[in-house]
Amino acid sequence: MLRVLIYLVPLALTIFALIDCLNTPEDEARHLPKIAWVFIILLFWIVGPIVWLATGKVRVPPTGGRTPSEWHRDHRFEQQTAPDDDPEFLQSLAKENKRDEQLLKNWEADLRRREEELRRKEKGEEPQDG
Incomplete structure (x- = not known):
């Protein structure tokens, strides 16, 4: 068993580090290009994943309550407001x-107007233009 x-x-650590590396945006890989980190993780079976997890990625917790997937998707985040707090949205509704x-x-x-025309036609009157 041992x-x-x-x-x-080590296999689980390597798989975890490889997936983490592949999901990391290129600009957040530190010290080396991302492809170099992939080769280091795969070639140096135990040391490579540990080095990647320790120094290979910028690790900053997401701010503003965003989840990591939202945090990585796009780096140009704007503060979102609820529709009932957005003055532009409320003006558009008005x-x-x-x-x-x-x-x-x-x-x-x-x-x-159409109902009036129908009443006149039923009474036999000529419709008035107006």
Whole structure:
């Protein structure tokens, strides 16, 4: 059992370090290009992964409550606000409401005009242009 662990622990460490290296953006790999780190991890079976984990990557915790995947995706983060706190969004809603209210008034006026025309036709009157 101990013999198996002697091989499995370094293998797991190597796999973990390799995946971590491959998922790291190029600009966050320290001291060497990322491809060089991949070769070091694969060629130097025990030492390579340990060196990568110790010095090969800029390790700064994410700020602002972001998860690591969001942190790495794009380095140009803007502070996001909730829609109900965003004044531009609230102004756009007010504009949309005014536009929708005007559209509804126009539809209601058109409906009243058409209903009036139908009543006149039922009574036998000629429709008035207006």
